[in-house]
Amino acid sequence: MNKFTKLSLCAALLAGSLATTAQADTTSTTVQVFAGLAPVMVLTCTDVNFGVWHASLGTRTGGAATITLNNTNQVSLSVGSAAAEVSLSSAFLGPRTGICDVTGSKVTSGTGAASLNAAATGAFVTNGGTGFNSEVLAAPGTAVASFTYALVVSNLTPVITAQGTAQFKVRGTMSIPDGLIPANYGGYKGAAITVTFDDTQAQI
Amino acid sequence: MNKFTKRILVTALLAGSLATTAQAETASDTIDVFAGLKSIMKLTCTDVNFGVWRVPTGVRTGGATTITLDASNQATRTAGSADKVALSTVFEAPRTGVCNVTGSTLTSGLGAVTLNGAATATGSFITNGGTGFNSEVLAAPGTPVESFTYTLNLSSSTPTISGTGTATFTIQGTMSIPDALSAANYGGYKSTTVVAAFEDNAGA
Numbered sequence: 457m458n459k460f461t462k463l464s465l466c467a468a469l470l471a472g473s474l475a476t477t478a479q480a481d482t483t484s485t486t487v488q489v490f491a492g493l494a495p496v497m498v499l500t501c502t503d504v505n506f507g508v509w510h511a512s513l514g515t516r517t518g519g520a521a522t523i524t525l526n527n528t529n530q531v532s533l534s535v536g537s538a539a540a541e542v543s544l545s546s547a548f549l550g551p552r553t554g555i556c557d558v559t560g561s562k563v564t565s566g567t568g569a570a571s572l573n574a575a576a577t578g579a580f581v582t583n584g585g586t587g588f589n590s591e592v593l594a595a596p597g598t599a600v601a602s603f604t605y606a607l608v609v610s611n612l613t614p615v616i617t618a619q620g621t622a623q624f625k626v627r628g629t630m631s632i633p634d635g636l637i638p639a640n641y642g643g644y645k646g647a648a649i650t651v652t653f654d655d656t657q658a659q660i
Numbered sequence: 661m662n663k664f665t666k667r668i669l670v671t672a673l674l675a676g677s678l679a680t681t682a683q684a685e686t687a688s689d690t691i692d693v694f695a696g697l698k699s700i701m702k703l704t705c706t707d708v709n710f711g712v713w714r715v716p717t718g719v720r721t722g723g724a725t726t727i728t729l730d731a732s733n734q735a736t737r738t739a740g741s742a743d744k745v746a747l748s749t750v751f752e753a754p755r756t757g758v759c760n761v762t763g764s765t766l767t768s769g770l771g772a773v774t775l776n777g778a779a780t781a782t783g784s785f786i787t788n789g790g791t792g793f794n795s796e797v798l799a800a801p802g803t804p805v806e807s808f809t810y811t812l813n814l815s816s817s818t819p820t821i822s823g824t825g826t827a828t829f830t831i832q833g834t835m836s837i838p839d840a841l842s843a844a845n846y847g848g849y850k851s852t853t854v855v856a857a858f859e860d861n862a863g864a
Binding site for chain 2: 481494561
C-alpha cells in the first residue's frame with residue numbers, strides 16, 4: 457500500500473466515523489389508555505291525570521274553569537266556573553301527578569336539573585278511550601277547542617341521593633273551556649311531553 | 661605537542677562538549693481540555709382517556725358503538741349503536757395523549773413517531789384497578805367485557821423539529837364498545853402499556 461493509498465483510507469475511515477455520529481437519536485416512553493363503562497341514567501315518569509270532571513253544558517258562571525293539580529294529587533278549582541258547575545267525578549281514577557324517578561346517576565350528592573319540553577303547554581286532543589282507570593271513557597264526538605293544560609316540574613333542581621337517585625313530580629293546571637256541548641264529553645289527552653333530568657349540575 | 665597528545669586533547673574537548681549538551685532544559689506549552697454535557701433527548705406523553713360512557717345493558721340497536729377521540733379532545737360516536745350511549749360528564753373529560761420531545765440535537769427537519777413500533781397501536785382493554793378517572797374512582801368491572809378494543813393513531817407521524825430541538829404530537833384514536841353488555845361489565849378499563857417512540861434525523 458503506497459502512502460497515497462494509506463491517506464485515502466484514513467480519510468474514508470474518518471468520513472465513516474463522522475457519518476456514524478450523525479445517526480438519528482431515538483427516545484421513547486409508555487402511555488396508558490383509559491376508558492370506562494357506566495350504567496345509563498334512567499328517568500321514568502308516570503302519566504299525569506287531571507281526572508274526569510263533570511262540567512255543565514252551555515255558558516257557565518265565570519266562564520272557563522281552571523283546575524290546579526298540586527304535588528299531593530289534590531285538584532282544586534282555582535279560577536272561573538262555580539263548583540256547582542264543575543266538579544270532580546269520583547267514579548274514575550283519581551287525579552295524580554306524574555312521579556319521575558331517576559336511577560343510575562354517578563353523582564351521589566348535589567342537585568340535578570329537571571325540565572319539560574315545549575309540549576308541556578298545549579291543548580288536549582281526543583283520547584282513544586283508555587287511560588282512565590278500568591273504566592273506558594269514550595272519545596268525544598266533537599273535541600272541544602281550547603281545552604288546554606300547562607305542566608311544570610315540582611322542583612327544578614332535585615336533590616341527588618348518595619345512591620345516585622332523584623325524584624320530582626310533574627303537575628300543573630288545565631282550563632276547561634266554557635260553552636260545552638254534549639258531543640264534547642269524553643276522554644282527552646295531551647301530546648307526549650319530554651321530561652329531562654341532567655345530573656351534571658351536581659359538578660358545580 | 662606530539663600527535664598522541666593532540667588526540668587526547670580532542671577527545672577531552674569532545675567530552676566537554678557532550679557534557680554541556682546534557683544540561684537540563686525546560687519547555688512548556690498550554691493545552692485546553694474540552695468536555696460537554698447536554699440533556700438527552702426525552703419524550704414524555706400524557707395518558708389517553710376515552711372517557712366514561714353510559715351504555716345500556718343488553719342488545720343495542722346498531723350493535724357495537726365506535727367512539728372517536730380526535731386531536732381536539734372531542735370524543736363522539738362515529739359508528740354503530742347510538743342507543744342510549746352517552747358520554748358521562750361526571751368523570752374526567754376525554755383527552756388525547758400529548759407528547760413532547762425535548763433535547764434533540766437537531767433544530768429543523770422532521771422526526772418519526774411510532775406506537776408499539778408501528779403507525780398505529782391496537783389492543784383490548786383490561787380491567788383497571790379503579791383509578792385513572794379524575795378524583796372519582798371508577799371501580800373495576802366485576803366481569804370485564806370481551807372485545808372492548810381500541811386503535812390508537814398519531815396526529816402526525818412526522819412531527820416538525822423546532823429550532824430549539826423540540827417537537828409535539830398527540831395520540832388519538834377510536835374505541836369500540838361491544839354490544840350486549842351485562843351489568844357486571846360496568847367499570848374502569850385500561851390498555852396494556854403502549855410504547856411511543858420518537859426518532860429525530862429520520863431522513864439521515
